[in-house]
Amino acid sequence: MTQGISPAYSDQMLRDAAARRLAEAAPNAGLAQGADASTAFVESHWRLAAEMGWTGIAVPESHGGLGLGIAEAADIVEEMGAQLFCGPYALSAVLLPGLAPQFGAVGDELLRGVAEGSVRVGLATAEMLSLPGERSVLPLVEHATGASHILHLAREEKGIAFVLYRTAGATFQALQAMDPTTPIASVTLAPDAEIARASCSHDQAERVLLPVHILTAVELVGIARAAFERAVAHVRQRRQFGEVIGRFQAIKHRLADGYTLLSHARLAVSDAVLRPGDIDAAQIARVIAADAAMKITSDCIQLHGGMGFSWETDAHFYLKRARRLHASFGGTAALRKRAGDRFIESLLTTDSDGFSEAGAGREEVV
Incomplete structure (x- = not known):
């Protein structure tokens, strides 16, 4: 650590524990030797996050989480950046809990899954393509490998819709990624994949x-x-x-x-x-x-x-x-x-x- 440029945002003990465990799991040497992050590191890193309780950091205690805030998450995420953590941590552990109340009854189930680490979210921002047979394709999904759900930011006339899909029954086609620590794929969804949707104005989406x-x-x-x-x-x-x-x-x-x-x-x-x-x-x-x-x-x-x-x-x-x-x-x-x-x-x-x-x-x- 370079002196003077890495103070804790919230808790030095939390930061030190995260730094130690993430350094032990750092993918640098394996990636330099040509290892595939999607098979070699994504699963092990996500297991580590769940074991350490990091996945439940923003989930209310009533749903099995820690009920902490952005400062505690920041201590962990800076060390994740420094050690090239492979996985959609901010999307799954922070963004999804923030959206869960807008997803109604589905949201409660999601929160418990996030806290225990069984819910992992891929991100799709490109527009969806429609195929014959009532199947749809998300042409570019980050963190698709091993994701239990995909969150799609879909453009609407008056704002943005946060649409959540299950990956059960989906087919994946791996794509060449510029960043080898973040696998990407094209995903063909099952016809009944959508489980929740929250429409927001542009201002509301900015807040989310x-x-x-x-x-x-x-x-x-x-x-x-x-x-x-x-x-x-x-x-x-x-x-x-x-x-x-x-x-x-x-x-x-x-x-x-x-x-x-x-x-x-x-x-x-x-x-x-x-x-x-x-x-x-x-x-x-x-x-x-x-x-x-x-x-x-x-x-x-x-x-x-x-x-x-x-x-x-x-x-x-x-x-x-x-x-x-x-x-x-x-x-x-x-x-x-x-x-x-x-x-x-x-x-x-x-x-x-x-x-x-x-x-x-x-x-x-x-």
Whole structure:
């Protein structure tokens, strides 16, 4: 752990336990040797999450869970990012419990399954395709392997529908994934696969997805931290021209930039964790964390030199995970635009005297 950039969001003991167990189960060496995450790690990682009680962290105690909050989940998720955990943790353990009350009686059954680890959710965001014979295809599903359910974010005229399908009776066709730690597939559903649906306006859907944006930002911080630590360790021992390369000014500057980006991302993410209902805080944190993770993981590969571009070096797994999270749920460009639009709207909102409160505050700062 790099000193000063990894404080606990909530509980240091919880973080330390998660770090220890996840380090023991880290897939890096196996993936570097060509192991398939969908068969070698997804199942074992999910069993670990269930055994440790992590799957029930956001499930109410009345349904067999721990009844904890986003801060406790964040302690676990950052370590998951750092150790390349293979599995849909935020989707299953945090997003689905948040949606369960809108799924009626089905929701109670789901909550108990989430808590015990038997419910695992794949994510489909692409539009559904219809086939003859009343069968439908979800052309791109993340975490499809071993999923008990699939959550589809379907576009509607006035918003988004969160549609939940059972995978019983479905057929899967594995697809080539950019991120080898996250298997993807095309899934042909059984005719009676749909078990629950919750329609939301765009504003409501944005609220529902807030915890996912926060935990995605947290995971990106974990990824950036792990890549930064690998880069520091390498430049401390790699020698050229009779010196360790960490003494070279160009490398010092790049590491200083990375440390600054990581520190800023952690501040933004910590703020979002402490204010879990603030849309701007959550979305801005995810943008800042994604920018930091993309730069730091790229620099990690560069600082490793020629070996950094080889499959056997695990640096590329962090870059690919960061790239996937950067693009998830519409990508950070869309979040940046929405946050900017809300800020501009706040400036145009005037009080009874015809002056914007946001504008007044901005003028004082200037």
